Amino acid sequence: MEQSPSAWRPGADLVTLRLRAELLAQIRAFFAARGVLEVETPALSTAGITDPHLASFETAYAGPGPQHGRLLYLHTSPEFAMKRLLAAGSGCIYQIARVFRDREAGRRHNPEFTLLEWYRIGFDHHRLMDEVAELVATLLAGRLALAEPERLSYRALFQRDLGLDPHRASAAELAACAEARHVSIPPGMPADDPDPWLDLLLTHCIEPGLGQGRLTFVYDYPASQAALARLRPGDPPVGERFELYVNGIELANGFRELGDASEQRRRFERENAARWAFGLPVMPVDEHLLAALEAGLPDCAGVALGFDRLVMLATGKRSLAEVLAFPLDRA
Amino acid sequence: MTTYSTNEFKGGLKIMLDGDPYTIVENEFVKPGKGQAFNRVKVRNLKTGRVIERTFKSGDTAEGADVVDVELQYLYNDGEYWHFMDQQSYEQLTADAATVGDAAKWLKEEAICQVTLWNGVPLSVAPPNFVIMTIVETDPGLRGDTSGGGGKPATLETGAVVRVPLFVQSGEVIKVDTRTGEYVSRVKE
Numbered sequence: 001m002e003q004s005p006s007a008w009r010p011g012a013d014l015v016t017l018r019l020r021a022e023l024l025a026q027i028r029a030f031f032a033a034r035g036v037l038e039v040e041t042p043a044l045s046t047a048g049i050t051d052p053h054l055a056s057f058e059t060a061y062a063g064p065g066p067q068h069g070r071l072l073y074l075h076t077s078p079e080f081a082m083k084r085l086l087a088a089g090s091g092c093i094y095q096i097a098r099v100f101r102d103r104e105a106g107r108r109h110n111p112e113f114t115l116l117e118w119y120r121i122g123f124d125h126h127r128l129m130d131e132v133a134e135l136v137a138t139l140l141a142g143r144l145a146l147a148e149p150e151r152l153s154y155r156a157l158f159q160r161d162l163g164l165d166p167h168r169a170s171a172a173e174l175a176a177c178a179e180a181r182h183v184s185i186p187p188g189m190p191a192d193d194p195d196p197w198l199d200l201l202l203t204h205c206i207e208p209g210l211g212q213g214r215l216t217f218v219y220d221y222p223a224s225q226a227a228l229a230r231l232r233p234g235d236p237p238v239g240e241r242f243e244l245y246v247n248g249i250e251l252a253n254g255f256r257e258l259g260d261a262s263e264q265r266r267r268f269e270r271e272n273a274a275r276w277a278f279g280l281p282v283m284p285v286d287e288h289l290l291a292a293l294e295a296g297l298p299d300c301a302g303v304a305l306g307f308d309r310l311v312m313l314a315t316g317k318r319s320l321a322e323v324l325a326f327p328l329d330r331a
Numbered sequence: 332m333t334t335y336s337t338n339e340f341k342g343g344l345k346i347m348l349d350g351d352p353y354t355i356v357e358n359e360f361v362k363p364g365k366g367q368a369f370n371r372v373k374v375r376n377l378k379t380g381r382v383i384e385r386t387f388k389s390g391d392t393a394e395g396a397d398v399v400d401v402e403l404q405y406l407y408n409d410g411e412y413w414h415f416m417d418q419q420s421y422e423q424l425t426a427d428a429a430t431v432g433d434a435a436k437w438l439k440e441e442a443i444c445q446v447t448l449w450n451g452v453p454l455s456v457a458p459p460n461f462v463i464m465t466i467v468e469t470d471p472g473l474r475g476d477t478s479g480g481g482g483k484p485a486t487l488e489t490g491a492v493v494r495v496p497l498f499v500q501s502g503e504v505i506k507v508d509t510r511t512g513e514y515v516s517r518v519k520e
Binding site: 051053103104105106107108109183184185186187188189195196198199200202203204207225227243250253 | 338358359360361362363364365366367368369371383384385386387388389390391
């Protein structure tokens, strides 16, 4: 990588670095006042992430212990370890964690970033959205003027912006919609799987206008995009998952957490099968998590919020590189 | 032929799209909270100059375009084609009017130009940033006026017309910035 003579300097200015510290202190005060416990879990794990759209960094442990060392993965989020704490009776918990995602770099992505993740026992995803809105309003108060939060389902969002039902539309109908809106269609889009088409329409036609001057929560995702959320039976069934957008920036992702160990195992296996089909490495499943779910996860909702993106919003900066002490190209 | 993964996309990378060579102007990585990531790129067609937007699924590849910039010496114009020479290999290359475009009015014999080649064939020609040329025609200005305010048009030996200060006269040699088409200074022979 080419080095400019000033590459030793921070990407963020000192005012921004002080604001980061202030926001972290405010987050800790917010949760302390609510009796939510701060925890720390390991960044290194023997289990990787099976989600085919996430790539783990790998590292090698040389011992002592295992005779030939051991492959360890840097976590992409602290979710699995935090759920083990919940199953062990921790009560409500939060963590400010440094997480690592390979293959993600851009204006709003850095392969190493800070996630604020928290879990609330007895909350459903709507009650957790209320708390996310309170926290974000507290942190952005006096820094970014915001109108009242809005909340709409994934279906209502696609109906409002594109006039189609995302739960019923076929891949061909979604493709026709993308074409009508002059979206450049990437080569190799599948003819039978609607999800990549929904993602294409979401990123190109919907996201840029989401949450302009306000918090916009999108909830109840297609079952195929439930990730680690519970499914709510219905016609069609939906994943009890939500995303928060502010000024077109995706800020947080939350779930009413899936507690069913066998359903969780099926999802891991399905994701690994997709990895295999895409030619991606199949990842070791987190057996500790599955055992914890087997033992019993309390009914809870959890959310992960991109702290660096929040700092972007608080400062009005246009890229993550301007709010990180040392973004990747200076790391 | 080289292929590039979206991982290697960055401004200036030359790729093939629909049979034409393009250069990447801007590359944006977008990803919904969960799910498929995309690279939204703005690309400039190196033949037409038009900028369009294209989307790739992150991780996919594009064929590289065999496009290189070389320094060639401009030799002469035969009425239809402009002839250039590689000063190392003495190989000669020709370019038509569409390829030379606006650079034509700045081309003086022996000038070193930056020529963009696609598969070895000239695609575009950039004149030197500064050229030294003789004024062949300009209205006689008022002697003694050195303010330079306003100026007047002057026709150069290649036919290019630039605005020069009033005190500059026919037959004089001047330096011109070809990027802006502006007069820089007089040059003493």
